[in-house]
Amino acid sequence: MVREQYTTATEGTHIERPDDQNVYKIGIYGWRKRCLYLFVLLLLVILVVNLALTIWILKVMWFFPTGMGHLRVNQDGLRLEGESEFLFPLYAKEIHSRLDSSLLLQSTQNVTLNARNSEGEVTGRLKVGPKLVEVQSQQFQINSKQGKPLFTVDEKEVVVGTDRLRVTGPEGGLFEHSVETPLVQADHSPELRLESPTRSLSMDAPRGVHIRARAGKMEGLSQKDIRLHSSDGMLVLDAETLCLPKLAQATGGPSGSSEGLYEICVCPDGKLYLSVADVGTTCQENSLVCL
Structure with missing residues (x-):
């Protein structure tokens, strides 16, 4: 402990003060001071390098106040311009293309679109693969511009809502079970053939069956019997010959x-x-x- 000494002196009296042997110096001196300055200089260099790297990353990644690169953030959502690659699943409510271009979804394997409910279960799926387009849903429907159903498929039936169903294949249409339609008509040039190679062929209608060939002949060929039966009426063969x-x-x-x-x-x-x-x-x- 340092003891302070007070000496009073009168005028004209000279008193020599004794040397204080207990004097303390406040501060950092010597090698500690040099290490501190070196540490501060190192922090300053790191700060400058981090700032430079941050500016470089912002410039390379095209960061802007409204978005990043081709990605822009607006009030309606996100706008992405140009081609982009997604490495992980993309979740979105709606995806629209620009007014002057089409929307292209491309993948080296397949493109899969899933619809999920609130519990995360898949309720609908559209999978486009290299060899197969698969739709998994309770009902598949194609509508026109006006909202009219053109083609509807579910577990019970297939409904074609157009005015005419046209089969252009050279082998025609193959039906394993019954077909219900108000009209079966061929084009103007080819002939119309209704054929059952291994089974019988029957045509039933509640208000009559009309078979007409306006510009050609009509043939009915069968390996066994051909029956024309009228339960309540008569059979009329009206021809010149x-x-x-x-x-x-x-x-x-x-x-x-x-x-x-x-x-x-x-x-x-x-x-x-x-x-x-x-x-x-x-x-x-x-x-x-x-x-």
């Missing part, structure tokens, strides 16, 4: 019959046969054909 070239013909004929004239007879089972015409009917005499 009716040809039945392969009808069975009775061998015998009455004497004095006109040569070249025949009548058509019907068996109980519906089979038709020819019998030589006479003044009266000869079907009963030649009924052996029905046996």
Whole structure:
């Protein structure tokens, strides 16, 4: 502890002060001072280098007050100009292209669009791959500009909402089950063929079936039977010429019959046969054909 000494002196008296042996110097001196200055200088250099790197990064990455690079931030959302590559999933509510260009989504593997509910489960998926376009949803629908459904697919049915469904393939259309349509029509030049290679072909309608060939002939070919059945009505064959070239013909004929004239007879089972015409009917005499 330093003891302070006070000495009073009168005028004209000279008193020599004793040397104070307990004097303390305040501050940093010697090697400590040099180390402190060196540390401060090093911090200053690091600060300048960090500032320079920050400015360089801002310049290289094109940072602006409104965005970064081709990415701009506005009131409506984000605007991205040019081509961009996303390495991770992109979550967005709406994606629009510019008015003067189209929107292109491109990937080396596939492009997948998922729709999720509030619990994170996928409710709809569109996957475009190199060999397959897959849509996973409860219903797939294509609408026109006016909002009219053009094509709708669900688990129960497929609905085509256009005025005309046109099949342009050379093999036509293949249906494994029944088809319901008000009209089946071919183009003006090719022919229309309804064919069932291994099964039967039937056409049913509550108000009638109309088959019409306006500029050609109509053929019906079958390996077995062709049946024209009317439950409540009659069968009308209206033509200038009716040809039945392969009808069975009775061998015998009455004497004095006109040569070249025949009548058509019907068996109980519906089979038709020819019998030589006479003044009266000869079907009963030649009924052996029905046996």
